[in-house]
Amino acid sequence: MTRPADDSAAGERLAEIARELYRGDPGSFVAARTRAAHAAESRDLAGRIAKLPKPAVAAHVVDALVGSGHEALDALTEVAGRLREAEEGGDATLLRSLSAERRRAVADATEAAVAAAAEESGASVSASVQDAVAATFQAAVVDPASARAVASGLLVKPLSPGADPVEALGVPIDLGVGADDADPSASGAGRGGRASGAKGAKPAAAARRARAEADTAEKKAAEAQHALEAAEDELTRIREERDEVGERLDELRDEVADLEERESGLGGELARAQRSRRDAAAAERSARSRAAELRRRAD
Numbered sequence: 390m391t392r393p394a395d396d397s398a399a400g401e402r403l404a405e406i407a408r409e410l411y412r413g414d415p416g417s418f419v420a421a422r423t424r425a426a427h428a429a430e431s432r433d434l435a436g437r438i439a440k441l442p443k444p445a446v447a448a449h450v451v452d453a454l455v456g457s458g459h460e461a462l463d464a465l466t467e468v469a470g471r472l473r474e475a476e477e478g479g480d481a482t483l484l485r486s487l488s489a490e491r492r493r494a495v496a497d498a499t500e501a502a503v504a505a506a507a508e509e510s511g512a513s514v515s516a517s518v519q520d521a522v523a524a525t526f527q528a529a530v531v532d533p534a535s536a537r538a539v540a541s542g543l544l545v546k547p548l549s550p551g552a553d554p555v556e557a558l559g560v561p562i563d564l565g566v567g568a569d570d571a572d573p574s575a576s577g578a579g580r581g582g583r584a585s586g587a588k589g590a591k592p593a594a595a596a597r598r599a600r601a602e603a604d605t606a607e608k609k610a611a612e613a614q615h616a617l618e619a620a621e622d623e624l625t626r627i628r629e630e631r632d633e634v635g636e637r638l639d640e641l642r643d644e645v646a647d648l649e650e651r652e653s654g655l656g657g658e659l660a661r662a663q664r665s666r667r668d669a670a671a672a673e674r675s676a677r678s679r680a681a682e683l684r685r686r687a688d
Contacts, residue, residue, distance in 0.1 A: 447521035448544035454502035521547035
């Protein structure tokens with residue numbers, strides 16, 4: 390359920406104060422909100438400030454980037470405009486060519502937002518928060534109302550494509566979404582007008598489908614590339630291990646050959662030693678026999 394925007398001066402003042410609060414440290418939000426309420430010019434404004442919701446970390450990160458006026462937001466706006474023109478013209482080829490540019494713009498804006506939040510409030514950003522920030526910028530690229538919500542600096546919740554951006558605002562503002570923005574098929578009056586709108590919506594719908602198909606195909610290609618790189622790394626590891634085992638096997642074969650050669654040499658030495666032992670034993674027996682005979686003669 391959407392909330393009506395407040396166009397009064399008090400509403401503008403409330404939005405101004407909310408922007409400052411949402412850019413600040415989320416951990417100090419409650420204390421800062423209390424101080425802002427106490428400093429309010431009127432009791433009504435003080436009460437409305439006191440009811441401002443605390444922003445989620447992802448929303449704070451986006452609000453901090455908006456407050457910094459970073460050029461990454463200009464790049465997002467430019468890509469979004471070119472995508473809408475391609476979509477309205479039903480140019481599927483151009484949409485596919487802009488897909489990489491869109492992803493780069495979203496990634497650059499996310500990186501810049503994380504840096505801006507760290508500089509603005511010292512907020513630390515987890516991987517899941519970065520994903521939510523990226524989804525918010527993605528929604529801003531594909532939906533004009535979401536883009537205006539992001540640009541307001543009043544987000545208290547991250548956005549996602551297809552969600553109602555009004556529900557993500559801490560202060561209700563006019564996002565300027567007319568009937569044509571809300572439903573391209575609603576232009577004209579009566580049956581003929583609806584038919585005309587439906588015809589005009591067909592190229593845009595085809596372009597959206599083409600962009601979704603291109604995104605899916607590119608995601609699968611990236612996953613396949615990752616799997617290929619992993620397989621190549623594993624193949625390289627196995628080849629290196631095989632080469633190491635082969636080198637070690639060659640070393641062992643050389644050692645075996647050396648040992649066999651040494652064994653052969655020792656076999657010859659052993660035979661010669663055995664012959665020498667037999668000769669020495671025979672010489673000893675002959676000498677003892679001669680000595681015994683000489684003693685008998687002497688006696």
